[in-house]
Amino acid sequence: MHDSMCPKFDKAMQLISKRWTGLIIHQLLNGPKRFCNIESAMPISGRLLSERLKELEQERIVRRDVYPETPVRIEYSLTGKGLALGPLFKELEHWSHEWIELDEADFPEAIVAEDRV
Amino acid sequence: MHDSMCPKFDKAMQLISKRWTGLIIHQLLNGPKRFCNIESAMPISGRLLSERLKELEQERIVRRDVYPETPVRIEYSLTGKGLALGPLFKELEHWSHEWIELDEADFPEAIVAEDRV
DNA sequence: CTAACAAGTTACTTAATGTAATCAAATTTA
DNA sequence: TAAATTTGATTACATTAAGTAACTTGTTAG
Numbered sequence: 001m002h003d004s005m006c007p008k009f010d011k012a013m014q015l016i017s018k019r020w021t022g023l024i025i026h027q028l029l030n031g032p033k034r035f036c037n038i039e040s041a042m043p044i045s046g047r048l049l050s051e052r053l054k055e056l057e058q059e060r061i062v063r064r065d066v067y068p069e070t071p072v073r074i075e076y077s078l079t080g081k082g083l084a085l086g087p088l089f090k091e092l093e094h095w096s097h098e099w100i101e102l103d104e105a106d107f108p109e110a111i112v113a114e115d116r117v
Numbered sequence: 118m119h120d121s122m123c124p125k126f127d128k129a130m131q132l133i134s135k136r137w138t139g140l141i142i143h144q145l146l147n148g149p150k151r152f153c154n155i156e157s158a159m160p161i162s163g164r165l166l167s168e169r170l171k172e173l174e175q176e177r178i179v180r181r182d183v184y185p186e187t188p189v190r191i192e193y194s195l196t197g198k199g200l201a202l203g204p205l206f207k208e209l210e211h212w213s214h215e216w217i218e219l220d221e222a223d224f225p226e227a228i229v230a231e232d233r234v
Numbered sequence: 235c236t237a238a239c240a241a242g243t244t245a246c247t248t249a250a251t252g253t254a255a256t257c258a259a260a261t262t263t264a
Numbered sequence: 265t266a267a268a269t270t271t272g273a274t275t276a277c278a279t280t281a282a283g284t285a286a287c288t289t290g291t292t293a294g
Contacts, residue, residue, distance in 0.1 A: 010140075012213035017139050019251075022130050035272055045252060050273055070260055070272045081216045088212060091205045096129035099198045136282075152241055162283060167242060187291055188240045 015059065016088075020044050020052050025082060026089050028062065032077035056082075132176065133205075137161050137169050143206050145179065149194035164225060173199075 016022055023042050027033055032057040033041075039049055053076060056062035062084040078085075133139055140159050144150055150158075156166050170193060173179035177201040184190040195202075 006210075006211040006213075007219055008217040009143075009210055011217050012209050013139050013143075016209065017134050017136055019134055020119070022134050023127075026126075028128075036270090039272095046273065047253085047275090048251070071244090072259075072272075080288065084212055084216055088205065088208045091208050092129050092133065093123075093126050095205060096123075096125040097203055099126040099201055100128050102124055102128070153239090156241095162285090163242065164244090164284085165282065168282095188238090191241065213279080 008063075015061075018052070018055075020048060021056065022089075022092075024049070024052055024056065025061065025078065025085055028076060028078045028082065029086055029089060032075045034073060034075055038076065061085075119207065132178075135164060135169070135172075138173065139206075141166070141169055141173065142195065142202055145193060145195045145199065146203055146206060149182075149192045151192055153189060155193065178202075 020042070024038060027038055027041050035046075035049065035053075038044075038053075039046060044052075053062060053064070057064055058082075059081075060079055063077050063079050065075045065077070067075065137159070140161075141155060144155055144158050148225075152163075152166065152170075155170075156163060170179060170181070174181055175215075177196055180194050180196050182192045182194070184192065187220075
């Protein structure tokens with residue numbers, strides 16, 4: 001009978017627990033970024049980055065500013081709502097450094113013998 | 118070139134941003150729970166709950182205790198690693214109450230006229 | 235014997251994600 | 265003038281993850 005005692009918390013959880021959303025917000029906590037900056041900062045595809053940014057814009061977590069230079073420059077930045085997530089990500093950083101231990105499988109681009117066969 | 122500057126943070130994000138994982142941990146922060154308790158506390162299927170609990174057990178975030186009563190009772194609880202996520206969820210609760218505003222679509226089981234046709 | 239309960243598992247459908255090619259606009263370059 | 269670049273996307277298609285419902289195992293109550 002899933003009571004979901006708090007719909008606000010549920011919605012926040014839905015937002016955060018959508019793939020890539022957290023990493024995108026974390027990137028923008030370091031200041032405004034352009035599409036290609038975010039794309040090259042994590043292994044996300046253009047398709048999903050575009051989709052996620054649109055969702056975050058609709059939630060008023062991210063703002064999209066168009067600079068009609070040449071070539072056009074579009075900057076993504078956090079709104080107040082987005083910036084307010086800063087402490088949460090600081091907390092996740094803290095937890096990860098205290099409790100996560102890495103094994104070989106956690107190094108995403110490890111160069112091992114097999115790669116050079 | 119996704120540098121992923123911190124593999125520990127990346128892994129923490131992967132854990133948290135997997136569907137249901139956050140809600141399961143949040144449930145267990147209120148004390149040990151059995152399979153059917155968790156299942157009925159959120160709209161997750163037995164299939165996925167079983168899968169997620171196994172993953173969390175492997176990450177040593179959740180502990181599984183078997184009580185050979187009749188019928189058998191199995192209790193899931195948080196380890197120290199899991200309990201250490203408490204502040205993070207407190208922070209998410211805080212953020213959600215400050216910034217999330219609900220519209221009709223966010224009430225999961227709203228009873229509207231159409232349901233009674 | 236039949237039903238019920240807890241904690242799953244299996245088979246199958248649907249939705250989300252990954253991959254790669256392509257697009258439009260405005261220049262630069264050849 | 266035609267081809268090539270650059271940015272911020274979008275489309276088509278393959279793969280993976282998630283949702284749904286029926287079934288399993290072991291035990292006990294009726």
